[in-house]
Amino acid sequence: MSAKRIATVTPVSEEAATGKVAAVFADIKATKNITFVPNLWRVLATNPDHLELVWTRLKAIMHPEACGRASKLDPLVREIIALAVSATNGCAYCVNSHTAAVRKLGLDVEALGEVMAVVGLFNTTNSLADAYQIEPDILPPLE
Missing domain, CATH: 1.20.1290.10 (AhpD-like)
Known part of the structure; x- marks a missing residue:
């Protein structure tokens, strides 16, 4: 074996x-x-x-x-960002690793669901905006 x-x-x-x-x-x-x-x-x-x-x-x-x-970002915020990017990129290894990290840092299952809802929503809206090639009209300040 x-x-x-x-x-x-x-x-x-x-x-x-x-x-x-x-x-x-x-x-x-x-x-x-x-x-x-x-x-x-x-x-x-x-x-x-x-x-x-x-x-x-x-x-x-x-x-x-x-x-x-x-x-400027606390450890939980950094891990939530890492989890969101990992989910978007479809990396099962990283999704599991960063899910473990956010849970260890105190994020409960309900909040984890909220994170994933935001990820899913913006994967959809980003794809739509990109597919339609929408010109940006809401711009961040330069400073």
Whole structure:
């Protein structure tokens, strides 16, 4: 019997991680306050430089407090945005990950439904506006 397939490449196990990969794995667990390295990161670890690049960018944007920076958006808002984009892009892995994150941050099932209703509504209206090639007439201020 073969092992369960996780991706198109063999993920790097936490036990096999060394050097840069081990350091990034440790930072992921510490920053996210989790006890394991999720599959996404284990797969990206097949290219240590790419793993480090993606993690550094994600950490700076999604966990700015861990980088010593304040954010105008609270963690729940950042995760709701990530969930909305993930649902729109059809990424099951990310939808599950960010749904877990928003629930961990206190969003209840009813509010989750409201988030998904907004996502669905604007996927529809965006598609309609794009399909009709409607000229924008409500513009944001420049400053």
